[in-house]
Amino acid sequence: xxxxxxxxxxxxxxxxxxxxxxxxxxxxxxxxxxxxxxxxxxxxxxxxxxxxxxxxxxxxxxxxxxxxxxxxxxxxxxxxxxxxxxxxxxxxxxxxxxxxxxxxxxxxxxxxxxxxxxxxxxxxxxxxxxxxxxxxxxxxxxxxxxxxxxxxxxxxxxxxxxxxxxxxxxxxxxxxxxxxxxxxxxxxxxxxxxxxxxxxxxxxxxxxxxxxxxxxxxxxxxxxxxxxxxxxxxxxxxxxxxxxxxxxxxxxxxxxxxxxxxxxxxxxxxxxxxxxxxxxxxxxxxxxxxxxxxxxxxxxxxxxxxxxxxxxxxxxxxxxxxxxxxxxxx
Amino acid sequence: xxxxxxxxxxxxxxxxxxxxxxxxxxxxxxxxxxxxxxxxxxxxxxxxxxxxxxxxxxxxxxxxxxxxxxxxxxxxxxxxxxxxxxxxxxxxxxxxxxxxxxxxxxxxxxxxxxxxxxxxxxxxxxxxxxxxxxxxxxxxxxxxxxxxxxxxxxxxxxxxxxxxxxxxxxxxxxxxxxxxxxxxxxxxxxxxxxxxxxxxxxxxxxxxxxxxxxxxxxxxxxxxxxxxxxxxxxxxxxxxxxxxxxxxxxxxx
Numbered sequence: 001x002x003x004x005x006x007x008x009x010x011x012x013x014x015x016x017x018x019x020x021x022x023x024x025x026x027x028x029x030x031x032x033x034x035x036x037x038x039x040x041x042x043x044x045x046x047x048x049x050x051x052x053x054x055x056x057x058x059x060x061x062x063x064x065x066x067x068x069x070x071x072x073x074x075x076x077x078x079x080x081x082x083x084x085x086x087x088x089x090x091x092x093x094x095x096x097x098x099x100x101x102x103x104x105x106x107x108x109x110x111x112x113x114x115x116x117x118x119x120x121x122x123x124x125x126x127x128x129x130x131x132x133x134x135x136x137x138x139x140x141x142x143x144x145x146x147x148x149x150x151x152x153x154x155x156x157x158x159x160x161x162x163x164x165x166x167x168x169x170x171x172x173x174x175x176x177x178x179x180x181x182x183x184x185x186x187x188x189x190x191x192x193x194x195x196x197x198x199x200x201x202x203x204x205x206x207x208x209x210x211x212x213x214x215x216x217x218x219x220x221x222x223x224x225x226x227x228x229x230x231x232x233x234x235x236x237x238x239x240x241x242x243x244x245x246x247x248x249x250x251x252x253x254x255x256x257x258x259x260x261x262x263x264x265x266x267x268x269x270x271x272x273x274x275x276x277x278x279x280x281x282x283x284x285x286x287x288x289x290x291x292x293x294x295x296x297x298x299x300x301x302x303x304x305x306x307x308x309x310x311x312x313x314x315x316x317x318x319x320x321x322x323x324x325x326x327x328x329x330x
Numbered sequence: 331x332x333x334x335x336x337x338x339x340x341x342x343x344x345x346x347x348x349x350x351x352x353x354x355x356x357x358x359x360x361x362x363x364x365x366x367x368x369x370x371x372x373x374x375x376x377x378x379x380x381x382x383x384x385x386x387x388x389x390x391x392x393x394x395x396x397x398x399x400x401x402x403x404x405x406x407x408x409x410x411x412x413x414x415x416x417x418x419x420x421x422x423x424x425x426x427x428x429x430x431x432x433x434x435x436x437x438x439x440x441x442x443x444x445x446x447x448x449x450x451x452x453x454x455x456x457x458x459x460x461x462x463x464x465x466x467x468x469x470x471x472x473x474x475x476x477x478x479x480x481x482x483x484x485x486x487x488x489x490x491x492x493x494x495x496x497x498x499x500x501x502x503x504x505x506x507x508x509x510x511x512x513x514x515x516x517x518x519x520x521x522x523x524x525x526x527x528x529x530x531x532x533x534x535x536x537x538x539x540x541x542x543x544x545x546x547x548x549x550x551x552x553x554x555x556x557x558x559x560x561x562x563x564x565x566x567x568x569x570x571x572x573x574x575x576x577x578x579x580x581x582x583x
Contacts, residue, residue: 062365077400078400085379086372088368089373134574192582193578195578196578304361308361308423312478313363
């Protein structure tokens with residue numbers, strides 16, 4: 001999940017009777033599964049919530065280029081390097097679709113990016129963890145993109161049309177990346193030497209819990225979920241999605257011949273699901289408050305890229321203006 | 331030098347130049363001046379490294395020692411690399427990155443256009459695919475030469491510095507040596523005279539339109555890359571790029 005904690009500004013749901021006529025018509029449309037489009041009336045809080053969520057999602061795609069970009073110059077074969085470059089290119093593309101979807105709500109891309117750089121806007125906590133060996137690139141593809149897909153598949157039916165349509169395109173590419181990530185790990189485990197196998201297990205040990213945190217806080221600590229679900233921005237609760245992810249991931253973990261760093265992880269015959277140990281929620285809140293291992297570096301890098309590039313963007317704008325004037329004079 | 335040896339050298343020059351420039355573009359991941367540029371730089375790098383792989387595969391087959399494309403990219407040291415000195419130059423600011431790209435793209439485009447008609451079918455086939463990609467690279471780098479050269483005062487100044495800084499590496503693109511001449515004579519490689527005049531014409535036209543100062547044609551030129559004598563930059567680039575395959579020589583990735 002790339003948008004883990006999105007303020008909706010409401011702690012209690014309004015009943016249809018409490019709503020004004022416009023808001024009631026809006027809610028009835030949502031309940032009837034009719035998509036909301038940019039020119040339709042929408043409550044201001046729905047608009048703001050979506051801007052927060054979609055921008056968080058877009059920022060995550062962009063910041064998410066950094067932990068992978070960290071290994072692109074060191075990828076160990078031509079095939080792996082090309083795959084990783086294609087993946088990073090797709091992520092920049094996802095960022096673009098998402099910023100476009102966000103702009104249909106009246107937000108401005110540059111202003112939202114500025115909020116990211118000043119720490120007012122968030123991005124997924126997962127990208128604040130470092131990539132320390134090559135297997136991390138496989139694990140990021142498998143677990144991180146895997147968790148993103150579990151979240152994004154239902155978002156293809158989210159109530160806001162432009163967001164739902166962006167998710168259809170994003171999901172296709174993400175599924176491809178996830179398979180490639182898993183294949184990196186499978187190759188290392190099945191054809192690799194002991195050092196490579198140790199890299200895979202080490203990467204899983206470090207990224208397992210952070211991947212589970214991508215689904216956001218527990219349902220009983222997720223005050224904004226009820227409103228997001230009533231608006232059908234979210235279609236499932238955090239814990240439901242997390243459980244779905246664990247259930248589908250554990251067999252893949254076993255196929256690799258690796259283990260999760262969770263001694264309590266085991267299949268529960270009664271529920272038909274995997275039970276798991278407690279997540280370190282303090283770590284999660286530390287990370288989203290800016291105190292994860294890479295938060296400072298990630299933001300500093302993005303801010304520096306945009307600040308250092310100011311003269312390039314100014315030049316492009318000045319040149320475009322000169323061209324326009326020449327056309328008018330001609 | 332036999333024709334076979336010259337062909338091997340010729341292929342490595344094409345492959346290594348694509349590979350090293352692709353590696354430089356990888357370094358920019360996450361650091362571009364705009365999101366659209368992140369996308370474009372990764373796209374360019376992907377094309378170049380894809381082309382490098384195609385050239386390496388052919389070179390490895392001809393070599394016949396059982397080495398593969400990965401071996402050629404990741405196990406040869408700087409002295410065995412045959413890339414142009416221009417492409418190993420550091421990214422610098424965006425003007426430097428774009429000037430390097432333009433000088434290279436203009437050469438690459440002219441060369442590939444000739445190679446499409448190579449008497450060596452494999453070369454003609456690889457070039458035929460690459461020329462489509464490089465046509466786009468060139469269009470893009472010409473656009474950036476114009477935007478930065480004729481944008482703001484600052485961008486103009488930076489582009490002037492970049493062009494002046496990189497000019498000394500451009501001679502190697504257009505001055506033929508024994509390998510180039512042998513390949514041209516055999517109808518396998520591009521005709522160096524044709525590439526040279528087309529390259530010069532394009533550079534003059536684009537720099538003039540970009541309001542940039544034309545550089546001295548007779549300036550001293552720094553050469554050596556095509557013979558394996560590089561600048562000090564290449565060793566560091568390869569140390570980073572080759573680390574994993576060298577640290578774990580028996581590994582399958």
